[in-house]
Amino acid sequence: MNRLNQHAPAICLADLPATDGREALRLEYQWLNAGMTGAPIAIFLHEGLGSIAMWKDWPQKLCEQLGFRGLVYSRPGYGGSTPRAAQVKWPVDFMHRQAHEILPALLDVLGVDSAERARMWVIGHSDGGSIALLYAAAFPDALEGVIAIAPHVFVEDVSVKAIAEATALYTQGDLRTRLSRHHADVDSAFYGWNDIWLNPAFRHWDITDCLSSIRRPLLAVQGYDDEYGTMAQIDAIATHVPHARLAKLPACGHSPHRQCPAMLDAAILAFVARS
Template identity: 70%
Template structure:
């Protein structure tokens, strides 16, 4: 059930909205987005792709800090079902290939709607976290000439038992603690956001999901980051990326869980800057 009070709490200062036509996987869709360092029109763009329960607001100030460090513009947006974007209808279940649909249809449609042309896309960097990291990998594999490179932070390339177990525990917390209220600060329809993500990850059919075979198509520079203390995935995720993408660089962070931009922001920013800066020189 949509909660208007939660929607008010989720309001994001500076957000704008792009209208995507029917055909963008679910369309028509209303996508919440925000620019970082918008005035730097000549700078390359970093597109931030949030986690499975994320939104513009949940990134907090990390995209700003990273863009300032890199001298880039940032495009931050809430995927359908999250933040203030078009919510998922409660009777709709995300399909097993929902991340592929985001990379294949929704992100390109958003770039079109914002008039980000081919030359800008060739200079564009994707920075994705968790499900967003998987979407970044899928976009890089499917659009190898439409980006400069990608950073995948705690991405999923196949389903591990630890992921499913942690997501099942999160469902228990959502239904028995104040987690729902906390997440409601970031989503206009918090149940839409939560159950869209939770239901598909706990769907038995999703256990066979894998994007490992697609990784070999990635040609542009790629950095994969994982925390040693991540309870949603193991180092096998980024080690598999390295096996399939010979030029990929890995960063394995100590004292870091599933959200390096919150758990170890300095180490993460240092790793990303060391990766991207030489590519731009």
């Protein structure tokens, strides 16, 4: 049975060949509305502890409202994709590598051609939002638009504090049990994310300088009650990308697609319609 629900499209596996800079990888992925072959594609990039399963049915519901196909996948180290070896630590530029190498390689393997990419919307949450921004900056013509939900563009103290608190929840609380439902190797998922964000070298990570390369429509979304970041994140995006639109959601935390989906969907639908 599919991990989302028994009626959901099948989860498949894509093999990414090895390159000089990395080993071969196997990624789990899922097409939504696959029969709508002429429709634009929305690529969904999950959060730092996310996976296909953790999105639940929000990507499907959004694609139905937009009239889009959808592509959801688990990054290396997450879900049913190739796990991170226990001794491997993600490098400081791990999100750049996901945007510049892994996502383009997956699109190549799946046969998404240049014409389809030009009509593609990249939708990311949290770390996935940062990866979406980095992809849009690196490949400014290989997408139609980008939607970054609770993205990180630099490291804030509030983010580090919340991630440090997650360590205690994982080792002493029930977070490990809850996450294990969504990841084949739960320690791979958690410590890959936790270790790099708490690495002192990562405190200097900042992608604001590259954002000015983004030419396509950009919507940045942030909740006022986000425990992992402040409005300074999307305000910085607006400073570097003057054409960006901001959606600031009241009474909403770090996961708008779970906590306030109606507000988030309305903001996205209006933005895509304008664009």
